[in-house]
Amino acid sequence: MDKYSADAEVFHKQSFGTPLVWPPRFGLLIVDFVRGFTDPDVFGGYNTAEAAQNTVAVLQTFRAQQLPVVFTRIVFADDASDANVFSEKVPAMLALTETHPDSQVVDILAPIKGELVLNKTVPSAFFGTNLAPYYALHGVRSVVICGATTSGCVRASAVDAMSHGLKPIIVSDCVGDRVQSAHEASLRDMDMKYCSVITAQELLAHLASN
Amino acid sequence: MDKYSADAEVFHKQSFGTPLVWPPRFGLLIVDFVRGFTDPDVFGGYNTAEAAQNTVAVLQTFRAQQLPVVFTRIVFADDASDANVFSEKVPAMLALTETHPDSQVVDILAPIKGELVLNKTVPSAFFGTNLAPYYALHGVRSVVICGATTSGCVRASAVDAMSHGLKPIIVSDCVGDRVQSAHEASLRDMDMKYCSVITAQELLAHLASN
Amino acid sequence: MDKYSADAEVFHKQSFGTPLVWPPRFGLLIVDFVRGFTDPDVFGGYNTAEAAQNTVAVLQTFRAQQLPVVFTRIVFADDASDANVFSEKVPAMLALTETHPDSQVVDILAPIKGELVLNKTVPSAFFGTNLAPYYALHGVRSVVICGATTSGCVRASAVDAMSHGLKPIIVSDCVGDRVQSAHEASLRDMDMKYCSVITAQELLAHLASN
Amino acid sequence: MDKYSADAEVFHKQSFGTPLVWPPRFGLLIVDFVRGFTDPDVFGGYNTAEAAQNTVAVLQTFRAQQLPVVFTRIVFADDASDANVFSEKVPAMLALTETHPDSQVVDILAPIKGELVLNKTVPSAFFGTNLAPYYALHGVRSVVICGATTSGCVRASAVDAMSHGLKPIIVSDCVGDRVQSAHEASLRDMDMKYCSVITAQELLAHLASN
Numbered sequence: 001m002d003k004y005s006a007d008a009e010v011f012h013k014q015s016f017g018t019p020l021v022w023p024p025r026f027g028l029l030i031v032d033f034v035r036g037f038t039d040p041d042v043f044g045g046y047n048t049a050e051a052a053q054n055t056v057a058v059l060q061t062f063r064a065q066q067l068p069v070v071f072t073r074i075v076f077a078d079d080a081s082d083a084n085v086f087s088e089k090v091p092a093m094l095a096l097t098e099t100h101p102d103s104q105v106v107d108i109l110a111p112i113k114g115e116l117v118l119n120k121t122v123p124s125a126f127f128g129t130n131l132a133p134y135y136a137l138h139g140v141r142s143v144v145i146c147g148a149t150t151s152g153c154v155r156a157s158a159v160d161a162m163s164h165g166l167k168p169i170i171v172s173d174c175v176g177d178r179v180q181s182a183h184e185a186s187l188r189d190m191d192m193k194y195c196s197v198i199t200a201q202e203l204l205a206h207l208a209s210n
Numbered sequence: 211m212d213k214y215s216a217d218a219e220v221f222h223k224q225s226f227g228t229p230l231v232w233p234p235r236f237g238l239l240i241v242d243f244v245r246g247f248t249d250p251d252v253f254g255g256y257n258t259a260e261a262a263q264n265t266v267a268v269l270q271t272f273r274a275q276q277l278p279v280v281f282t283r284i285v286f287a288d289d290a291s292d293a294n295v296f297s298e299k300v301p302a303m304l305a306l307t308e309t310h311p312d313s314q315v316v317d318i319l320a321p322i323k324g325e326l327v328l329n330k331t332v333p334s335a336f337f338g339t340n341l342a343p344y345y346a347l348h349g350v351r352s353v354v355i356c357g358a359t360t361s362g363c364v365r366a367s368a369v370d371a372m373s374h375g376l377k378p379i380i381v382s383d384c385v386g387d388r389v390q391s392a393h394e395a396s397l398r399d400m401d402m403k404y405c406s407v408i409t410a411q412e413l414l415a416h417l418a419s420n
Numbered sequence: 421m422d423k424y425s426a427d428a429e430v431f432h433k434q435s436f437g438t439p440l441v442w443p444p445r446f447g448l449l450i451v452d453f454v455r456g457f458t459d460p461d462v463f464g465g466y467n468t469a470e471a472a473q474n475t476v477a478v479l480q481t482f483r484a485q486q487l488p489v490v491f492t493r494i495v496f497a498d499d500a501s502d503a504n505v506f507s508e509k510v511p512a513m514l515a516l517t518e519t520h521p522d523s524q525v526v527d528i529l530a531p532i533k534g535e536l537v538l539n540k541t542v543p544s545a546f547f548g549t550n551l552a553p554y555y556a557l558h559g560v561r562s563v564v565i566c567g568a569t570t571s572g573c574v575r576a577s578a579v580d581a582m583s584h585g586l587k588p589i590i591v592s593d594c595v596g597d598r599v600q601s602a603h604e605a606s607l608r609d610m611d612m613k614y615c616s617v618i619t620a621q622e623l624l625a626h627l628a629s630n
Numbered sequence: 631m632d633k634y635s636a637d638a639e640v641f642h643k644q645s646f647g648t649p650l651v652w653p654p655r656f657g658l659l660i661v662d663f664v665r666g667f668t669d670p671d672v673f674g675g676y677n678t679a680e681a682a683q684n685t686v687a688v689l690q691t692f693r694a695q696q697l698p699v700v701f702t703r704i705v706f707a708d709d710a711s712d713a714n715v716f717s718e719k720v721p722a723m724l725a726l727t728e729t730h731p732d733s734q735v736v737d738i739l740a741p742i743k744g745e746l747v748l749n750k751t752v753p754s755a756f757f758g759t760n761l762a763p764y765y766a767l768h769g770v771r772s773v774v775i776c777g778a779t780t781s782g783c784v785r786a787s788a789v790d791a792m793s794h795g796l797k798p799i800i801v802s803d804c805v806g807d808r809v810q811s812a813h814e815a816s817l818r819d820m821d822m823k824y825c826s827v828i829t830a831q832e833l834l835a836h837l838a839s840n
Contacts, residue, residue: 163295427811
């Protein structure tokens with residue numbers, strides 16, 4: 001028995017990894033798919049650009065079904081007046097100001113009128129924003145999450161989605177990380193403890209059947 | 211160059227892993243070191259029992275210096291009226307009721323009068339509790355975190371500590387996980403993105419010098 | 421034109437007081453209707469006892485329709501380890517411990533198995549609790565609020581309900597205050613800025629027709 | 631004995647209105663002193679313009695003592711994608727977009743570089759923002775509150791300040807409301823239940839002596 005099989009056995013014995021029920025209405029959350037997080041020379045790397053590309057079909061489906069779509073971006077103030085512990089740990093993030101090219105949602109996923117775009121300065125899309133109230137107001141109970149990075153802002157947002165009483169559904173090929181090992185470890189953790197983890201193909205099949 | 215060296219280079223190039231300044235007052239957060247999380251037959255495993263043992267000296271120092279100490283426990287209602295997405299994903303957690311033996315802080319770390327003990331039903335010690343207000347009221351700005359599990363409630367609490375404007379300090383040998391790979395991956399992630407990660411010996415040396 | 425007519429004109433001109441749409445599912449929130457808040461010798465007075473009596477029919481209807489019911493109580497720790505700014509301002513509240521008679525929900529509204537009972541130490545039922553996640557999980561989008569006091573915990577909860585994306589519906593004869601002027605001023609403010617304010621009779625008629 | 635004396639007696643008997651201790655560091659919060667809230671033809675009226683004028687000296691003192699200063703503005707998205715329950719209740723608020731003249735902080739209080747300016751779409755300055763984390767990071771424990779309106783965003787922010795473990799200090803002549811009765815009722819409520827309520831002169835004397 002290899003190492004991951006042994007780990008899986010521990011999780012299984014302790015009842016981790018039970019599948020979640022997904023009540024409608026579905027909402028889409030696209031976390032930090034901005035230029036800087038798909039560019040390996042800024043905050044991207046490994047599969048982040050590919051994950052953004054895979055998200056195009058998911059976004060199209062949510063738009064076609066007129067389901068709520070939300071984007072997040074990391075944006076710090078021009079004068080760094082909102083510098084925080086996250087930017088102390090990762091100082092290069094302070095460059096991500098409102099109008100900086102690296103802060104803009106990638107062209108292939110550009111938001112359209114009526115889609116909510118939230119600025120944030122911490123990992124979770126829910127912390128210090130009105131995302132949970134937005135979902136409550138619009139009747140969203142299951143949140144499909146795409147974005148970057150898997151082990152960073154995606155994971156923090158997924159944990160918070162669950163804590164807010166929402167069912168988090170991670171689209172495994174639509175989330176990306178700069179580092180493969182971190183990507184894989186977080187997908188495993190989320191699948192065991194917090195979320196449903198499915199492929200874009202599985203998601204689209206589910207949405208088509210509803 | 212091995213895999214982790216390559217990953218480390220990516221993080222370094224993107225400015226991750228910058229050390230944090232630790233303003234006083236220090237506070238201690240002991241996350242879910244209850245019987246059930248140190249027992250491999252319930253929710254424990256790997257190094258959780260050892261990590262709890264290592265926390266004894268840290269707790270003694272905080273008490274000796276009269277610094278604020280907070281404990282958390284996962285506690286669900288006897289009638290499961292507060293069952294949530296976390297308990298849907300990990301149904302065995304519903305057994306952790308107020309008076310269940312597995313819900314009690316381990317004897318070697320038993321809270322004393324005046325120490326805050328918070329019940330929670332989600333991973334983060336900050337979510338749905340008054341932990342951040344408690345630290346604000348008591349002037350705590352740097353939060354030393356021990357507990358279980360590293361990849362679960364410790365990590366979620368560390369991310370939230372940072373988001374709340376507090377400096378999270380993870381004591382690497384005082385946090386435990388049921389699975390070694392998850393423990394190590396989360397320590398790496400936290401060290402790069404969110405926290406200071408130090409040993410109990412380093413922490414005690416720092417506290418002794420202040 | 422009398423004073424309130426002049427005030428009403430100001431509000432009307434600035435678009436305050438627009439009626440809210442009430443999407444289902446309805447949830448009931450009974451705020452702090454414990455013995456101490458219906459007893460004029462403790463924290464009650466004016467119409468608090470009468471408002472609790474009026475709430476009986478509302479509670480029966482929610483139970484009959486199997487809609488979610490939540491109660492809150494103010495409860496401080498036996499050792500006052502969670503004393504806060506609220507208890508600094510109103511020190512007598514520290515007497516409201518878990519088992520103190522004044523902390524128990526009044527007999528005529530006693531919770532039954534499966535109804536969520538939340539402890540809190542601040543005015544809002546949403547702050548530092550998992551109330552918003554509970555409503556999200558159970559699909560509640562319109563929150564009917566009864567309880568005490570109108571100008572205190574009811575008002576704070578109503579403002580937070582609105583901020584959380586929920587439609588707050590105040591039942592005017594099921595909310596009570598120790599002081600008549602504060603009761604009336606807060607009902608006016610909530611009606612203009614945050615909530616629907618209706619009578620129990622109007623609420624029951626609405627629920628019967630759905 | 632007149633009506634307010636009788637009310638005061640009720641509050642006194644129940645231990646309301648106990649003075650708060652004010653630990654340093656002080657922070658200033660200027661709530662929604664934008665053009666639209668000082669203009670009686672938009673969202674202002676009664677004493678809002680005068681209260682903004684009175685705030686100038688307070689702001690100068692905080693700047694002179696290099697204490698943290700935060701401003702809030704109500705700002706909705708140009709496409710109203712973030713319309714919420716508050717804007718459903720007060721539809722004219724949707725006109726307050728990022729660049730609208732009525733959304734700009736009044737000239738006499740214009741923020742300078744390094745001062746945090748937070749956008750919000752609900753009454754409380756703390757809800758859905760990173761205000762509490764900002765104060766935590768900067769060591770602020772007592773929050774001096776000026777702004778508009780007394781019975782609206784000021785009051786909601788004061789309640790939340792208290793709930794976040796901060797000591798709220800309302801400057802009675804630096805908070806304004808469109809309606810005199812609401813202004814006075816909320817000052818009384820805040821003084822009894824949540825805050826210190828003092829004049830600008832008393833505040834400046836206190837800051838000068840520290």
